[in-house]
Amino acid sequence: MEDLIKIIVETQDGQRVELETPTDMGLSVMEVMKANELNVPAICGGMAICATCHVEVLESGELPEMNDDEAFMLESLPHATATSRLSCQLRVTPDMDGLVVRLKPEAV
Structure with missing residues (x-):
């Protein structure tokens, strides 16, 4: 059975969205947010060259x-x-x- 963890994302309007994700699939936090239909453009697809997935870590x-x-x-x-x-x-x-992260302006 896969282990699940919770990640909390604070949107630009201050709303906190709790996401549940498996730890055994090698997913990135960006991929988890996109899979849950949060507004994360991630234009470069995870190559660390566009910053459209920028977050501020509030708790970790x-x-x-x-x-x-x-x-x-x-x-x-x-x-x-x-x-x-x-x-x-x-x-x-x-x-x-x-983990608690806040979406930054580059990500919306």
């Missing part, structure tokens, strides 16, 4: 370290914060249960 467990491509892209964004991430680069793991 253990997250993977940021790679150089993600860090470079985030440095160029006017709305980036110290806790900004590209959701396409966050692969869902059991440690992410309870």
